[in-house]
Amino acid sequence: MKTISEIKEEFAGLDIIKYQEFRNRYQEDSRAGVQKLIEQSHKKEAALEAEKLRTEQMKVYEHKYEDLGYLCGIDEVGRGPLAGPVVAGAVILPKDSQILYLNDSKKLTAAKREELYDVIMKEAVAVGIGMAGPERIDELNILQATYEAMRQAVSKLSVVPQLLLNDAVTIPEVVIPQVPIIKGDAKSVSIAAASIVAKVTRDRMMEDYDKIYPEYGFASNKGYGAQVHIDALKKYGPCPIHRRTFITHFV
DSSP: OOOHHHHHHHHHTOOGGGHHHHHHHHTTOOOHHHHHHHHHHHHHHHHHHHHHHHHHHTTHHHHHHGGGSOEEEEEEEOSSOSBSOEEEEEEEOOTTOOOOSOOOGGGSOHHHHHHHHHHHHHHOSEEEEEEEOHHHHHHHOHHHHHHHHHHHHHHTOSSOOSEEEEESOOOTTOOSOEEEETTGGGTOHHHHHHHHHHHHHHHHHHHHHHHHSGGGOHHHHTTSOOHHHHHHHHHHOOOTTBOGGGOTTTO
């Protein structure tokens, strides 16, 4: 008879589709440790089914407009920070996309965003990334710079979409039809995917900037107004990636 440790190791290595076989194999084993693993298998299956249902509910707009052709989700990250670019993502997912756990990037852990970023980049029909740097933000204002980043993201798609699903905004100077969706990154898998791509792209940039300008703590605060960032601004003054129009209260 296998020890409980051996059975735990076996369970840990199982794909969820093998859970029923696992239960059939050990359901007569009365040891508490084994029965606990069987209970865990039921809970994990239930959680997976709940996630599949949640994801399907986030495809309402994708199903509504699927007959139009390629649908592209658009979202941006970085409108509020004191430093760094605003970054926009544009993502066209396949109609039969089975990617789970897509959500507003702010609701995901950094590790989950990184994991999903790799999946999205691998499985998406097309991905475009656009950005506007601090000087452009100061020149145009943050809203117009955001629109510019979004237009750039759309222009970099390798496939032309028939419809844009946008997080809340209507982008000026774009000829492709658009549907603005309030809190779209929590209601559309396409917009959620764009949110994740934009967030991971920008976070990686800010981590790289942290190596150049370590005093501001960009790796942890990503350019937002954390106290350590504000204190550094007051002590050292701005660096080249600061948005001059955003920091007038501090320097």
